[in-house]
Amino acid sequence: MKKNTNFFERISQIIDYYGINSVNEFAREWLGYSSAEKINRLKKENTSPSFDILNDISNKFVEIDNKWLVTGEGEMIPRKNGIINESQMISSQNYKNQAPKIITVNAHNVDNIVLVPQKLQAGYLQGYNDPNFIQELPTFRLPGLNNGIFRMFEIEGNSMFPTLPNKSYVVGQFVENWITGIKDNQIYAIISNDIEDGLVKRCINRIKKYNNLICKSDNRRNFPTQNIEPSTIKEVWEIKLHLNFQLPDPADVYDRMNDLEADLQELKQYLAK
Template sequence: MSVKNRIKEYIKSLNIATSTFEESIGASNGYINSISKNIGLDKLTIIIEKYSNLSIEWLLLGKGEMLKDTIQYATNITHRTPQIVTIDSHSQDNIALVPQTLKAGYLSGYNDPNFIKKLPSYRMPGLNNGVFRMFEVEGNSMFPTLPNKSYVVGQFVDNWETGIKDNQIYAIISNEIEDGLIKRCTNRIKKYNNLICKSDNRRNFPTQNIEPSSIKEIWEIKLHLNFQLPDPADIYDRMNDLEAEIQEIKRKQLY
């Protein structure tokens, strides 16, 4: 089913005329029928804002249910979808990149279509089933797993209570994260209303407890891109030196 036909199906569920829907999004009569492969970003943004119960993943990709699940949790967190997405000429989601320099801007502009449209966007092979976003790693809190200035691609997590798995790495969009967006998480949202965010470099970066109400978005990391490939020879040399020192100490103890 095409995007156009899914829009028609949604209009039918509203029990309104197509012309009424077109008028509500500022489109002229016949706009829906004129859609070929994809819908314009400006109209998509208006639809997202005016019809908040419509699943954008279903509209663009045909995935899941037409209407969002609005089941309320004890923590007052509902199922969520990204506020803003961009699509290419084939109606496929682009992967917008959030570089380090725009980290602060993303915290306030994650649901601003003008901000998201200005982000560079890419397509990645193998990342097709879901909504994805790319983030530049900031600092050394996740070193050596994720070095500074490398990149990660995250898949949007809509159900925080069940979708966040212990000891997996996520991009947490929250003002409470003090040293970078990327953390390894322990999910205690249902039990304690708490998301525990840990750094892999735990000697220098303490664990943080994040209240879910402060979180704007969560993305599960699916891909890591590192353009500064480490030389394993240095590691092997250090290991060999250490092994030789241990053997020398043992040898001296025998005499």
């Protein structure tokens, strides 16, 4: 990787790697700044970042090499042990034409939707290709999910809140070709050796470019982004349906909006005086 003498070039590479839409999103949503001014000023030649900016970036993107961040030397994401095994080398043949090892059908020979409860998700990594394990799981049929292979997973925790609340369910469609089938900023269930109980995240696909799948939480302030090496992945399911049995009460949201509108009107009247 060539040496980048301009720090903003390295920020641009980070933005590209993580699929971030803009410098403004990078500054506000990822670093928690009120604006992108501190980042944009680094576009000027020979402008050095402050220690606070370096510290904020290294704390948020922990997999990035600090030497590369400061000097531009070396690699942005160091390779493990400095090498990539032949089995880890990217090839379009490695990540396509996959199919679930085990599927179940109903009496009409139609594929069932198998439910993987949270308490069994750790075991799913070992049992996803075991007929006895899969056949013991509960199965369902749901309207509108007919063309494809589907699986249901229970959500545990608040990493995807408010999009996917704790204890809700998602139904995913099997993704055969990971290179072309995993779309940026869509939500997927990732079954990987690196994650004991599976992962439901919003993904950025950098498999072909960097041999990496970036998995983001919607609740980014409290849950870090994870990088998944494709060689560790067993299955990928694109989330098509969300089932939530804890229906939210919108009254609080409406009340806050009304209060905000009233405050704005009061401010306008004050400024007009």
